[in-house]
Amino acid sequence: xxxxxxxxxxxxxxxxxxxxxxxxxxxxxxxxxxxxxxxxxxxxxxxxxxxxxxxxxxxxxxxxxxxxxxxxxxxxxxxxxxxxxxxxxxxxxxxxxxxxxxxxxxxxxxxxxxxxxxxxxxxxxxxxxxxxxxxxxxxxxxxxxxxxxxxxxxxxxxxxxxxxxxxxxxxxxxxxxxxxxxxxxxxxxxxxxxxxxxxxxxxxxxxxxxxxxxxxxxxxxxxxxxxxxxxxxxxxxxxxxxxxxxxxxxxxxxxxxxxxxxxxxxxxxxxxxxxxxxxxxxxxxxxxxxxxxxxxxxxxxxxxxxxxxxxxxxxxxxxxxxxxxxxxxxxxxxxxxxxxxxxxxxxxxxxxxxxxx
Numbered sequence: 001x002x003x004x005x006x007x008x009x010x011x012x013x014x015x016x017x018x019x020x021x022x023x024x025x026x027x028x029x030x031x032x033x034x035x036x037x038x039x040x041x042x043x044x045x046x047x048x049x050x051x052x053x054x055x056x057x058x059x060x061x062x063x064x065x066x067x068x069x070x071x072x073x074x075x076x077x078x079x080x081x082x083x084x085x086x087x088x089x090x091x092x093x094x095x096x097x098x099x100x101x102x103x104x105x106x107x108x109x110x111x112x113x114x115x116x117x118x119x120x121x122x123x124x125x126x127x128x129x130x131x132x133x134x135x136x137x138x139x140x141x142x143x144x145x146x147x148x149x150x151x152x153x154x155x156x157x158x159x160x161x162x163x164x165x166x167x168x169x170x171x172x173x174x175x176x177x178x179x180x181x182x183x184x185x186x187x188x189x190x191x192x193x194x195x196x197x198x199x200x201x202x203x204x205x206x207x208x209x210x211x212x213x214x215x216x217x218x219x220x221x222x223x224x225x226x227x228x229x230x231x232x233x234x235x236x237x238x239x240x241x242x243x244x245x246x247x248x249x250x251x252x253x254x255x256x257x258x259x260x261x262x263x264x265x266x267x268x269x270x271x272x273x274x275x276x277x278x279x280x281x282x283x284x285x286x287x288x289x290x291x292x293x294x295x296x297x298x299x300x301x302x303x304x305x306x307x308x309x310x311x312x313x314x315x316x317x318x319x320x321x322x323x324x325x326x327x328x329x330x331x332x333x334x335x336x337x338x339x340x341x342x343x344x345x346x347x348x349x350x351x352x353x354x355x356x357x
Contacts, residue, residue: 007031007074016048020055020075021101025108025307029063029076036071043070047090047097054098057085058105058113082109082173089119091163094126099152099169103136104303106171107145114149114170121157121165122196122242122260127296129154129167130194130244135254136297142252143304144178145171157198157230160263162237177308182292182301182315186251191216191283193225193246195276199239202229204272208243211276216245216283238264241272243279247287255294257282291318298324 007029010019013036023030036042044052044066052075056062061078089098095117106113122128127136133152141150151170158165193212195205205227216223225245230236242260249255259279261270286294293301298321305313 007076009033013044013048016073017051017097017101020052021104023075024055024059024077024080024105027077029074032073032075034071035073044073045090045092047093050088050090051098051101054087054089054102057087058082058102058109058115080105080109082106082111082113085113085115087115087117089117089163091120091158091161094120094123094128094160095165095167096126096128096132099129099132099167100127100136100300102169102171103132103140103300106169107140107174107177108307109173112149112170112172115168116155117167117169118163119158119165120160120163121154121167121236122240122258123160124260124262128242128244128258128260130196131246131256131258131296134192134244134246135256135294136300138252138254139293139297139301140304142178142180142182143174143308144176145174147172156234156236157196157228158236159198159238159240159260161265164236164238177304179308179311179313180305180315181313182253184251185253185290185292185316186249188220188247188287189250190222191220191224191245191247193223193244194228195225195241195243196228196230197241198230198235200241202227204241205229207272208241208276208279211273212243212245212280215277215280219284240264241275243276245279245283247283251292253292255283255286255291256296257286289318290316292316295321295324 010030010032011034016032019030035044052064056064058081059078060081063076065074089095098117129152137152149170149172153168155166155168156164195208197204209225209227212225213223240261242258244258245256247255257279259275259282261275292315298317301315305315
């Protein structure tokens with residue numbers, strides 16, 4: 001933990017999660033002011049406060065100070081400790097919101113991380129647990145993060161707004177990452193997917209599968225979409241259904257797309273046939289964009305390249321997603337250190353890495 005280094009100062013709620021993750025990895029304290037200061041409901045949201053509590057649980061010695069209105073946050077990161085952890089996530093955001101950051105932090109902890117997350121497993125905003133399991137875990141394995149304890153499992157599904165899902169994630173410790181050479185996207189050889197339904201008729205999942213295959217069968221024969229219908233306590237607290245699709249290429253790249261039904265009581269009802277066809281079209285769009293890493297994991301791949309050895313890594317990306325673009329903008333925004341004007345923001349050093357876009 002860097003106790004003598006000056007804190008980096010930022011303003012606004014943008015990039016809050018990314019700034020806290022990079023602060024934890026670099027050991028640099030950060031102070032974030034004017035968090036939604038002009039909003040009718042100023043300060044940190046419940047899901048952001050829950051994320052801060054999660055960082056406190058997986059670290060040892062972190063210092064967190066929040067003012068009464070929640071508009072100013074001071075975060076001095078502690079040691080990434082790991083171990084066995086349980087956390088109740090806010091139902092305002094999916095578990096994927098928290099998992100994306102844990103995938104960046106877990107390999108660098110002192111002890112292997114074993115964590116149980118409870119909340120919403122699938123929604124329309126964040127990457128679902130199914131997509132992260134099918135795409136992010138193989139990407140981490142490319143960097144040498146692998147082992148018997150490397151696991152991501154959906155114990156119970158939970159749809160918004162009630163949640164009630166449960167996910168188990170465990171990751172081994174890797175102090176050194178391997179350089180990667182991901183420049184050949186290859187050609188699509190198979191498509192796999194999961195059509196899930198909770199607290200609705202099991203036929204919903206079957207209708208989704210039929211509609212998705214009606215489009216994908218025109219392009220490739222090797223398609224298998226599993227149906228996952230959970231009952232009782234395993235089905236969470238709210239009804240819903242959705243589809244996650246993953247295309248695998250001949251060179252081991254994974255491209256994903258997903259769609260979920262509208263939350264109960266919000267928006268118009270969605271037909272399973274429409275959802276399946278739209279998700280299949282989204283997958284075709286992702287394949288058309290190309291690259292060796294899909295849009296969901298672009299920022300994860302670039303961060304792991306930065307944290308790897310001082311060696312040349314190459315990755316071929318399609319058009320950058322809005323999320324990745326926002327991260328690049330965050331890295332270009334200079335900070336205003338509290339005590340030394342000569343210090344600059346903690347930016348990702350990509351000098352020794354070649355990024356092809």
